[in-house]
Amino acid sequence: MKVVAISILRFNPDVTEPVTLVQAFELSSVGFFLRGSAREMLTFLTKTIAKRTPPGQRQSVQQDEHYVHVYMRSDGLCGCVTCDAEYPARVAFSVLTKVLEDFDAANRWGFSGPVVFVWGSRYGTTMIPKSLVFFPLASLPTPLLSGWKTEKRSEAISWPPLEEQLRRYQDPANADQIMRIQKYVPGLAYPASPPSP
Secondary structure, three states, X not given: OOEEEEEEEEOOOOOOOOEEEEEEEOOOOOOHHHHHHHHHHHHHHHHHHHHOOOOOEEEEEEEOOEXXXXXXXXXXXXXXXXXXXXXXXXXXXXXXXXXXXXXXXXXOOOOOOOOEEEEEEOOEEEEEXXXXXXOOHHHOOHHHHHHHHHOOOOOOOOOOHHHHHHHHOOOHHHOOHHHHHHHHOOOOOOOOOOOOO
């Protein structure tokens, strides 16, 4: 079971093609000289599938020995997990939901990086982290308020937690409670889905 890539994209009516906001790859099983081509192929694949996924829907597409699981939220934020055939689809969609929630919470307003304000006081000039300064949002310029929702440049957002999440979710038990319990209780299997009529 292996996750090869996690991609976060934006696809709203204001753009004709999905915009890749941030990606993380685990290509150690690919030869060194082929990794660039593998990245390009995975990027193309995720953009194509994201473009064909309606808002609010999830879908899985098989490409050779890998699956691309896509979740397009209704607000235009889209996540893609590319993994091998052994990785459970339910767990992949659980990973997508968590990753998109974390990304949206961290990048909703466009604050990225440890930007600081210079604050003048009678004691001199003090550097204060931007996250600790409270001010009315109306006083901010519009580009700072937009965040990922208006980003049109590919991979313009730097979000290091995605690399860490890619490493953590290589083991499906880290993303799914049932898988975690299944490791410790022998003979426990996923509940069977009801038979289709």
